[in-house]
């Protein structure tokens with residue numbers, strides 16, 4: 001069975017890509033590591049055959065470009081199983097690739113087994129309260145949940161570089177504006193997420209200096225996104241991003257199951273909420289019962305001092 005990992009060169013060596021490579025190595029079969037990037041690179045960590053599709057626009061590609069590049073790199077015949085780390089590239093093109101090649105598309109995958117001729121995938125369901133197993137007889141594009149698989153430590157290889165050339169179709173130029181604000185959540189070591197408890201857009205924006213001091217990425221609950229304080233790409237949860245940082249700080253977030261299922265891969269969770277009965281405290285390793293706006297000035301002083 002042919003299996004491939006498809007990822008951005010930008011992410012090569014990141015935990016999520018190493019996990020996808022680890023999974024591919026453990027499944028056996030014919031393996032391909034496919035990367036898309038803006039410039040050739042002399043070596044990268046890869047399992048099986050390493051191929052690098054190169055086009056100048058691929059560092060931060062528009063969806064059309066990323067899609068055209070992926071099609072050219074994958075060729076006429078897609079692998080039976082295409083593994084993609086959950087994140088920006090999958091969000092942009094995963095479903096379209098599945099449609100193009102007639103493959104099923106499954107996201108939030110945390111287990112994959114090859115059983116005879118079938119592929120069995122496990123994914124979260126009902127807000128993370130249950131798992132379902134799906135057996136695919138045809139091809140599958142699987143988006144892998146961050147932190148669900150053991151990372152590989154593959155040797156560096158010299159990839160065969162595929163110059164992708166002109167990817168514009170029909171001479172038409174299409175420009176898409178893509179929201180990139182949550183792009184780094186998947187590989188963030190520290191995430192500060194804000195919820196409705198922050199009370200206003202200014203309140204949410206006020207988390208930025210805190211996040212900057214910690215070198216953290218900024219996430220959000222769906223309520224904060226619905227209020228228009230944060231962008232949809234920053235939403236953590238069952239209908240947002242699944243994240244697995246070393247440290248997750250939840251500020252003014254109640255801890256609804258739909259939010260928890262997106263952050264359950266976090267190693268250490270610290271929650272700040274003024275309601276001591278907030279469900280987030282059941283998921284937190286450290287709970288701080290406090291009003292954020294009283295706590296923050298003291299915290300700021302301590303961090304700056």
Ligand SMILES: Cc1cc2nc3c(=O)[nH]c(=O)nc-3n(C[C@H](O)[C@H](O)[C@H](O)COP(=O)(O)OP(=O)(O)OC[C@H]3O[C@@H](n4cnc5c(N)ncnc54)[C@H](O)[C@@H]3O)c2cc1C
Pocket residue numbers: 194195196197198220221222223224235236237238239240241251252253254255256257258259262272273274275278290291292293
């Ligand atoms: C199908 C479906 C999918 C969903 N998907 C998601 C998802 O992906 N992600 C997600 O997050 N949600 C999701 N939700 C929504 C989810 O159910 C909750 O409504 C949402 O997570 C609540 O966001 P919140 O915790 O920010 O707001 P709230 O529930 O309103 O909680 C605000 C919290 O802030 C605290 N607070 C208030 N003021 C302060 C203060 N000054 N200092 C400290 N704490 C304070 C309050 O005590 C409260 O606990 C989904 C819901 C459905 C039905």
